Amino acid sequence: MDTSSQLRCPYCPDHQLDPLGHHAVTCKGGGDVVLRHNSLRDVFAQFCHRARLGGQLEVGHGYGAESSLSRPADILVPNWMIGKPAAFDLTVVSPLNSTTLNEAGARSGSAAGKAEVCKHNANDAKCTELGWVCIPLAVETYGCWGVAAHSGFHFSAGFPSGFAVTV
Numbered sequence: 519m520d521t522s523s524q525l526r527c528p529y530c531p532d533h534q535l536d537p538l539g540h541h542a543v544t545c546k547g548g549g550d551v552v553l554r555h556n557s558l559r560d561v562f563a564q565f566c567h568r569a570r571l572g573g574q575l576e577v578g579h580g581y582g583a584e585s586s587l588s589r590p591a592d593i594l595v596p597n598w599m600i601g602k603p604a605a606f607d608l609t610v611v612s613p614l615n616s617t618t619l620n621e622a623g624a625r626s627g628s629a630a631g632k633a634e635v636c637k638h639n640a641n642d643a644k645c646t647e648l649g650w651v652c653i654p655l656a657v658e659t660y661g662c663w664g665v666a667a668h669s670g671f672h673f674s675a676g677f678p679s680g681f682a683v684t685v
Contacts (some may be wrong), residue, residue: 540614543659551610559608560593562655571595577605590641590652596649599673605645606670608655609633613662622658625681630656630664 527533529547544551559575566573577594591605598604613622613629621628637654645652656664663671 533584538614540612544612555592555608555610558610558655558657562606562608563593566593566595566674571583571674572597585622591650592642592655594650601646603650604653604656604670605641605650606647606653607637607641610657610658610659612659614659627658627662628666630658630662630667634666 527535527541527545527547529545531541533541533545535541546552561574563573572595574594574596575592576589577591590607592608593606595604595606611618611629611633613619615629618629618632621632634654635655637656638652641652641654653666653670654664655670657667657668
């Protein structure tokens with residue numbers, strides 16, 4: 519029996535499925551990557567609504583001086599800190615990516631940290647122009663959240679109980 523066809527990705531046959539599942543969690547062919555991102559976004563949006571923070575999904579396109587297609591806010595919370603809105607931009611990254619593998623082996627969360635820097639580089643200028651605070655929500659495929667995400671979660675955790683936690 520030929521087992522080579524069982525080891526190929528059904529969405530991108532040029533890729534073999536590896537025994538640790540790296541390709542399966544990062545493959546963009548089947549839509550799972552978008553589904554995972556949107557599910558995490560929706561859970562955080564529900565939390566914001568329950569905490570009476572409000573929140574709009576997928577905001578930013580058409581805002582500002584440049585009319586780019588970028589959307590720096592997966593979730594825009596209108597009144598975050600010091601009266602400024604917060605643009606939460608979610609990203610899911612794999613620590614097994616060739617550009618992060620060496621660091622990820624030495625330090626947990628390093629891939630999420632790199633993703634946060636990338637999100638800041640991509641979104642800070644537009645968020646500043648709009649008067650928003652950019653807060654990347656970076657999570658690794660194996661569950662480690664970035665430092666900025668932890669700070670955002672910590673601050674927002676004070677809202678449901680009626681007081682704000684100082685960061």
